[in-house]
Amino acid sequence: MTVTALVWAATLAGVGVMLLVDLAIVARRPHEPSVRESAIWVSVYIALAVLFGLFVLAMWGRDAAGAFFAGWLTEYSLSADNLIVFVIILGRFRVPRAQQQRVLMVGIVLALVLRGGFIAAGAAAISRFSWVFYIFSLFLVYTAVKLATQGEPDGDEFKENPLVRWSRRILTPTVAVLVAIGTTDLIFALDSIPAVFGLTAEPYLVFTVNVFALMGLRQLYFLIGGLLDRLVYLSLGLAVVLGFIGVKLFLEALADNSLPFVNGGDPVGWAPHIGIPLSLGVIVGTLTITTVASLLKSRRDARTGP
Secondary structure, eight states: OOOOHHHHHHHHHHHHHHHHHHHHHHHHOOOOOOHHHHHHHHHHHHHHHHHHHHHHHHHHOHHHHHHHHHHHHHHHHHHHHHHHHHHHHHHHTTOOHHHHHHHHHHHHHHHHHHHHHHHHHHHHHHHHOTTHHHHHHHHHHHHHHHHHHHOSOOTTSOOOOHHHHHHHHHSOHHHHHHHHHHHHHHHHHHHHHHHHHTTOOOHHHHHHHHHHHHTTHHHHHHHHTTGGGGOTTHHHHHHHHHHHHHHHHHHHHHHTOOOTTSGGGSOOTTOOOOOHHHHHHHHHHHHHHHHHHHHHHHHHHHHHOO
16 A cells, blocks of 8 residues: 555644644643543544544555554554553552643654654564564464463553653653553554554555554543453453464464575465454454453452352
């Protein structure tokens, strides 16, 4: 697909407008949003993502749109899982509930900037070195195994990195919590961004997938903060998704192989290609089964009691 400079400029301008509107709402009246308010805004951002996917379909066709939707669902699910750690961070820094919207909003803006740089670096590496896909695939499989064996994060999941420890000593508490959220999200991006690159190598789609996954994350935090405890199989479902994408990436790396110690430096002809329709089906199916199974188990546990 070919993305012109005009499309990039219009997209960045649109993202800027969304951020300004969100910031204006938060700055005007800091408060803890109700479930109804959060649900409305989450619905708005989901609708925007769907509309953008239809725009991609009209501009670049079915495969590009399928890659966008598959990437967005994967990123959105990973973002929901990562909200657990955000809850831990905000609790550890004792951020009042009424101020958490502002902190999350600024943290999301910081995350977008950091992820933008990460995506640009990843795209540049892929364009020059096709063997980077081997690294991405192995890392995704490793992350999948770790998710499947360790399960949901708990209070010990968040470890303060040196930058956060330094910021707590030198900077104000507000700036310190922003550093914690921004740097922690960048660590999350180490598995989520390669997962999207496993579905499409187009930087424009990788960037917009991350934008629509992060926008609305603040409202999602207040909407499903309690529901996250009921999604007991979410980590297992995400492990299946990341493992599947990791295998897909490895097969693509074999098909485009240039490493001299693999098949003599020639592409591996027998490596099958996993298309976007199958990828989208696996992702949607896995997340649907995971969510339904989690809710059924939570309901059954609630009936039987401890």
